[in-house]
Amino acid sequence: MTLAEVARAAGVSASTVSRILNGTANVSAEKREVVERTLTRLNYRPNVLARGLASGRTMSVGVLTQDISSPFYGDTLRGLEQGLARSGYHPVVISGHWRAQEEMEAIDFLVTRRVDGMAVLGGVAPDERLREVAGQVPLVALGRSVPGLEAQCLRLDNHSGAYAATRHLIDLGHRAIAHIAGVPSHRDAQDRLSGYRAALEDAGLPFDPDLVLEGDFLEQSGFLAATRLIEGRRMFTAIFAANDQMAYGARLALYRRGLRVPEDVSLVGFDDLPGSIYTTPPLTTVRQPTYEMGVAAAACVLGLLRGEPPELPPLGVELIVRESTARRRL
Known part of the structure; x- marks a missing residue:
């Protein structure tokens, strides 16, 4: 045919x-x-090969994610795939694992495979390299802002989300609020820590560095951080984790030590992963529109491929209050 x-x-x-x-x-x-x-x-x-030879296009969009197994990136990838559906373009996905060298190699792989466009989800690849690639193929970046490519970047306000999460705990009467932070080199982790600190400052509460522990956005690090908090004998009545996965780990650590959520310790996450509504108890968290971000990235790449100016919708974060937080017991 x-x-x-x-x-x-x-x-x-x-x-x-x-x-x-x-x-x-x-x-x-x-x-x-x-x-x-x-x-x-x-x-x-x-015949994809024949079409590519005739048109100079491979009908593929390269997607650099950080961890293809991550539920956070998985939901974004699902949106991206849906956004490309029926366009004739298909995603080629590769992970960078938050390592600059791996990300650079992944980007080089996609460029040498002649992808027609590229979507970069987070990461730590140098801005200079992303600007260079954007001069070769249409590029959209999610979760980061690249100077010179601002119109092609979609970054949510992590600071205000963390502020809202911490403020929620303060309004419930909590004063000793621990924070399980992400990797210090990640911009998301930096902004969520700054939002946490700003909420404490605005409420007139002192910042206690002993109540801030570093994680790596994975469940095990949340478990270890909460365990160190408990073993450190520091008084705390609430934990704000920089993402839901670390909140899951913290929840297990509290359970193992006989501490109830939220009766003894209130717990808040960040992302609102699909599984967060099904935890015990359902997790209070800050919702990021991950699926919508993927759809928006796909639409922007397709627009750039048609020669249109970049267009990304304004997307925000929202505090979702569930049963893992409660008023501090006197």
Whole structure:
């Protein structure tokens, strides 16, 4: 089955079918529906290699994530995949594991595979390298801001989210609030720590460095940090973890030591991962619109591929109050 045969069956030109397949057609919804029905009925499968040679495109979008197994990045990838659906483009995903050298190698891999566009999810690759790549292919960055590429970056306000989480605990009467922070070199971790400190300062509460422990955004580090808090004999009645995964680990550590959530210790996370509503008790957290971020990144890359100016919607964070927080017992 050739593209010309599909065009004859649909009653349109071969060039119209081609543009619909590669996502660049400006046609009516009715005509697009006729062509898509015909493609399905005739079971047309385009020769991707031939199309790439003819058009100079590989119909692929490179995606640099940090950990493909992470539920946070998984939800963003799901949105990105959905955003590319029916466009003719497909994602090529590779992980950087928050290591600059691995990220640079991953970016080089995607560039040498001639991806048509790229989406970078977080990471620590140098801004200079991302600007260089953006000069070669359309690029969108999520979770970071690259000077010179601001219109192509979507970064949420981690500071205000952490402030809201800490303020929620303060309003419940908690005064000794511990913080399990992320890796200090990560901008998200820095902003969430600064939001935590700002909420304490605005409430007239002293910042106690002994109540801040470093994690790595994974469950085990949350477990270890909460264990150190308990063993350190520091008085605390609440924990704000810099992400939900570390909050899960902290919850287990509290359980192992016979401390109840929220009766003895209130617990707040950050991200609102899909599983956070099903923890025991359901976790109070700061919601990041991870799926929507993926959809927005895909739409922006596709727009850039069509020669349109970059456009990313304003997305915000939101405190989601569930049963893991309660008023401090006197």
